[in-house]
Every structure is written in C-alpha cells, then in structure tokens.
C-alpha cells in the first residue's frame with residue numbers, strides 16, 4: 069500500500085487552540101474518589117490528592133478539565149460540597165445509582181486544578197435546578213466584592229476569587245436518562261435566561277449550551293437548531309458528545325470511527341451556520357466536543373448498581389483499552405485537529421479510571437492505558453497552525469461507513485517544525501507514506517505506536533511492554549519524506 073499527503077504552509081485551517089486538549093472529571097465510579105482524590109494513599113499530598121495522578125495529568129498535557137459532570141451534575145447541589153467536611157450531607161446520586169459523600173467538592177476541585185495546572189470548565193445543574201443556583205455558584209466561585217456568597221467562599225478558606233471563565237449550561241439535556249431531561253424549547257429558554265443572568269455578573273464568561281447527547285438521538289439537528297434559536301447571542305459554544313466502540317468484531321469499521329466524527333462535527337457546524345445566517349448575526353458560535361472517546365457501552369459489566377445497592381465510588385466504566393483503541397483515539401484526535409476552525413474546545417471523557425487514559429489501584433500504583441500515548445503526542449506536539457492536508461490514499465470497504473481511506477492524517481506547523489499525525493487503518497498491510505511538504509525539510513524523526521497483536525492491552529502489572537518507538541524507516545528522498553507505517557498504527561512524523 070502507498071499513500072501521499074501534500075501540505076503547504078500558506079494553506080491553513082486554523083491555529084491549534086490549547087483547549088482542544090481538555091479532559092473530564094465526573095463524580096462517577098472511581099474518577100474522583102480513589103482516582104484524583106485518595107487521602108488514605110501513602111503518596112497523596114496534604115489535601116489528599118494523588119501526586120502520581122497529578123504528575124500524569126501534567127505529563128499528558130491536559131489543558132482544561134470539565135467538572136463535576138456529566139449526568140451527575142443534573143442532580144447535584146453544589147452547596148453540599150463546600151464548607152466543613154463534617155457538615156456535608158451524604159446523598160443519593162440518581163445518575164449512577166451510587167452514594168455521594170460530598171467529601172470532595174468545588175473548593176477541593178479548584179485546589180486540585182491549581183496543583184495540576186489545568187483550567188477548570190465548570191458545569192451548572194440545569195436539570196433539577198435553575199438560574200438562581202447557577203448564578204449563586206458563579207458568585208461563590210468568582211465573587212470579588214463582599215457579598216454573602218463571596219464571603220462564604222472566603223470563610224471556606226478560598227480568599228481569592230477563582231476567576232473561572234468556562235461554564236457549561238447543564239449536561240445532555242435531550243437525553244431521557246438525564247435527571248430533569250427537557251425538550252429543546254424548555255432547555256433553550258432556560259439556557260438563554262441562565263446565560264443572561266450569568267453574564268450580568270460577568271460579561272466575559274465563555275458559555276457552553278448543550279447540543280444533542282450524540283448524533284444518534286432522534287432529535288439530533290433539530291435540537292441544535294432550536295436551542296441555538298434561543299441562545300445564539302448569549303453563548304459561545306454548543307456541545308457535541310461522541311463515543312465509539314468496536315461492534316461484533318468489525319475492526320475495519322471501528323478503525324474508521326473518525327469518518328463518523330467528521331460527519332457529526334460538520335453537521336453541527338452547518339446547523340450553527342444555518343442559525344447564524346437566519347439571524348443575520350456577525351457572531352460565531354463554536355463546537356465544544358466536551359465528551360469524546362472509545363467507550364464499550366454495550367459491555368454487560370458496565371451496568372450501574374440497582375435496587376438497594378447504592379455503593380460509594382464503585383468500579384464503573386473502567387474500560388481497558390487495546391492498541392487498536394489507541395489508534396482510534398489517535399484518529400479521533402486527527403479529526404478534531406482537522407476541524408480546528410469550528411471545534412475550539414474538546415474534552416477527552418474521562419481523565420482517571422472512568423473510560424480513562426490514567427488508571428489507579430486504590431492504595432497502589434498509577435498505570436497508563438494505551439490511549440495515553442496518542443493523546444500525549446498530540447497535546448505535546450500539535451503547536452501552531454493546522455494545515456490543509458491533502459490525502460491521496462487507497463480505500464477499503466467498511467460495513468458502517470462505505471469506502472474509507474486507509475490513511476488518516478493531519479499536519480500541524482509552527483516556526484520550528486511541521487508535524488504529521490498519521491494512522492494506517494489497514495489490518496494486515498504496511499503502508500509506504502510519502503509526505504510532500506511545501507516547507508524545506510531539513511531532517512525527519514518518526515515515532516510509531518503499534519503491536520503485532522492490535523488487541524494487546526496495558527494493565528496494572530504491565531503498561532510498558534508496548535510503547536511508542538522510533539520508526540527508523542523515516543527518511544528524506546529528494547523533496548519528500550518517506551515513512552513505512554505498520555498495520556493498525558499510530559504515527560507521528562516530525563520535520564524540523
């Protein structure tokens with residue numbers, strides 16, 4: 069197999085926004101408790117935060133973290149999670165049928181955010197609560213004068229206002245599973261009024277309205293249109309969520325998941341443009357892809373507890389990822405970069421233990437999933453401007469998406485280098501890739517992540533048998549760069 073990509077530094081898509089490399093921490097399973105927070109762990113810091121997890125979050129290059137949900141937020145009373153620990157109520161979490169101790173709340177999250185050097189993206193509850201509670205939380209977090217709520221925060225030990233800029237107006241409000249699920253009309257009005265009230269406190273906030281929970285929702289498209297009708301001038305983003313998994317052993321379709329993401333993102337962008345045109349607005353609303361990942365939702369052991377069983381921080385959604393999953397995560401990142409003109413914020417869902425790149429053993433070690441590697445490569449090396457990347461590739465037939473390019477790739481350039489991120493979707497054949505870059509290439513280094521067994525998975529006792537390695541086939545030939553990409557592989561080609 070052979071394929072070519074052609075780029076030119078004058079043909080650009082958009083600058084790479086650091087917000088594309090966000091993640092998500094929800095009060096779900098062991099994401100918070102025994103994930104980022106475990107006071108009993110011998111190596112936790114003075115606030116009970118796992119230092120190994122903080123180090124990994126930094127190493128992964130995470131920019132923003134969405135918190136506290138997710139479905140959880142739609143039943144959350146933020147007041148439960150602030151103030152003296154002994155007075156915090158224990159509550160039922162209706163979203164995941166668990167018990168929430170409220171030991172970890174807003175101030176713990178903000179302290180963790182500061183220690184992990186991430187920007188918070190706070191979600192307000194618009195499922196079971198409303199405008200006033202959202203404004204109260206905003207005032208509690210960001211209030212700089214002496215109001216009751218700002219002083220309450222000070223009395224809880226946080227003297228300085230947090231200055232949180234990014235706020236999500238609820239979560240997946242079109243989903244019948246959501247506590248306080250709404251119609252587009254109901255949600256659109258509530259989101260618009262909440263946005264206006266929050267902006268009355270601080271006009272510089274960046275607000276995210278809920279889009280559809282996924283592109284398979286029966287109201288997908290109409291939901292975005294109706295919600296934006298109400299909110300267009302008052303929000304900066306509309307959310308999009310998308311998860312993928314291999315169905316019935318169909319690896320070919322699974323490896324092509326980015327084709328679906330491309331189509332989804334382009335549909336949402338088209339709907340935004342339709343509303344903008346109809347409103348004759350100058351303003352641009354962007355996409356916040358604030359939940360995306362591989363997630364094996366159909367697995368039986370993914371079931372949430374039932375009946376009288378309301379456990380505290382049980383194991384939930386602890387998917388263990390293969391190399392093939394990591395290759396798909398890499399191609400989803402390529403799709404995100406390719407659409408960096410319309411996606412300006414994205415969050416890998418989630419960060420620790422729950423469908424996550426970082427895993428922890430309670431009281432024990434932290435280990436890295438296969439999906440850690442492509443994410444880290446992109447967050448560290450996608451700097452500068454995304455280039456229009458012309459792909460000429462053989463195709464293969466998939467059950468889900470028809471004929472699909474075997475190669476998926478995108479190129480990013482800055483003053484010191486051009487970096488190509490590339491996936492070979494072939495299951496059996498290596499690919500000879502030729503890169504024809506418009507810029508003068510002085511040298512080339514390539515890194516490849518692949519395994520003879522694409523279903524190899526990392527685990528607590530071994531997360532290092534399969535690691536990204538130098539791809540020694542990378543070379544300059546005339547004006548081109550050539551690299552051989554193994555089957556089912558994730559690749560990074562750096563050209564200073």
Ligand code: AHR
Nearest residue numbers: 094138139140239240417
């Ligand atoms: O990320 C897991 C769940 O997926 C989130 O709580 C919800 O928003 C989505 O359906």
